[in-house]
Amino acid sequence: MALGANDPKAITNLGHQRNFENFIAAIDGNEELLVTTHEALKSVVVINAIYESARLNGQWIDIKWP
Structure with a gap:
């Protein structure tokens, strides 16, 4: 199975698409x-x-969580 760096075409936008669809459905x-x-x-x-x-x-950045 090819993943990411081995085959960039194996990366899809389906996760983003589902999030957008869910956002619209929630609205x-x-x-x-x-x-x-x-x-x-x-x-x-x-x-x-x-x-x-x-x-x-490359300096370390402390994250302050909201």
Whole structure:
């Protein structure tokens, strides 16, 4: 089985697609959110810390959780 780095074409957007579909269904009142806003915010905090670390040449970044 080829994964990611071995075969970039093996990476799909199906997970993102399902999240978007769920978000729309939640707005319409048909489903509960699969990913809470708090969990989504934690992902953004981690991504921002990665970028900040890269900007600072790999310096360790302490994460302050919301």
